[in-house]
Amino acid sequence: MSDRLAVLPQYLLPKQALTALMGRLANARAGWLTTWVIERFIARYKVDMAEAANPDPASYETFNAFFTRSLRAGVRPQVQAPWVCPVDGAVSQLGPIAGDQIFQAKGHHYSTRALVGGDSKLAAEFDDGHFATIYLSPRDYHRIHMPCDGKLREMVYVPGDLFSVNPVTARGVPGLFARNERVVCVFDSAAGPFVMVLVGATIVGSMATVWHGQVNPPRSAEIRRWQYGQDGPLLRQGEEMGRFLLGSTVVLLFPKQPLQFNVLWQAGSPVRLGEAMAQRS
Secondary structure, three states: OOHHHHOHHHHHOOHHHHHHHHHHHHOOOOOHHHHHHHHHHHHHHOOOHHHEOOOOHHHOOOHHHHHOOOEOOOOOOOOOOOEEOOOOEEEEEEEEOEOOEEEEEOOEEEEHHHHOOOOHHHHHOOOOOEEEEEEOOOOOOOEEEOOOOEEEEEEEEEOOEOOOOOHHHHHHOOOHHHOEOEEEEEEEEOOEEEEEEEEOOOOOOEEEEOOOEEEEOOOOOOOEEEEOHHHOOEEOOOOEEEEEEOOOEEEEEEOOOOEEEOOOOOOOOEEOOOOEEEEEO
16 A cells, blocks of 8 residues: 555544644543553553653553653763663654755655745754754653753744654655654754754644643644744753654754764664764764
8 A cells, every 4th residue: 555545544644633623531530440441551652661750651640741751860861972862763754955955855846935934044043954853752851951961043833734644644645744743943053053843743732831731732723923132042962952742843954064873873763862962974
């Protein structure tokens, strides 16, 4: 079966309604039923609870509390590198940005302008730069951390669709990551600006950042912007910057500069929070 045929049912699903329903269920305090669901999820996806700060499934009042669980101290040591991996997951794609075009999958590209919500001036800062797209599977740790020190400049909520973001969908839906709902976080660093895009997906109940809290819902039909200027928080390398309530994808953009990604990073490679992501070449 072709990838495009495989994703056809997603075009027909009531994705917004399904996502809203799952978001409510994931926040429900249902006692033994919540524990049962969490235990079935752990077994189905082989979640390693030994890495969790709290390994007891029965101690989580809601599924979302379990899903956004913190890690036990020391299980993700941070290496010394200019840029470190911000999440647990797997590389979807990475490499150079060709002009303003980001490679999604064979036969599919999308523009930096589309990804950041139509802001041509912001997108131009990343012409011929570098990108990395990292997919977080259901079993992964779902908090997002800083790849390097960064001062927040702007946050943009971009409304959109809610397709799945798994590898099959990335191959089958054109412009997927610039098509789905997303939160665009723009930072300034000693090495120049960079962007972290939190991409929503089917049944991703919400996305949150440490400085704002929950960004969605509420969901809006229009782009929303928050400008921070000199008041933007400074987040240090390795600090938590946000989280997904149910899983998705992070896209990182870096400007044109002497940057070389970890040679072990290839499409499909598993990656861990805190490992080396890139060096100055």
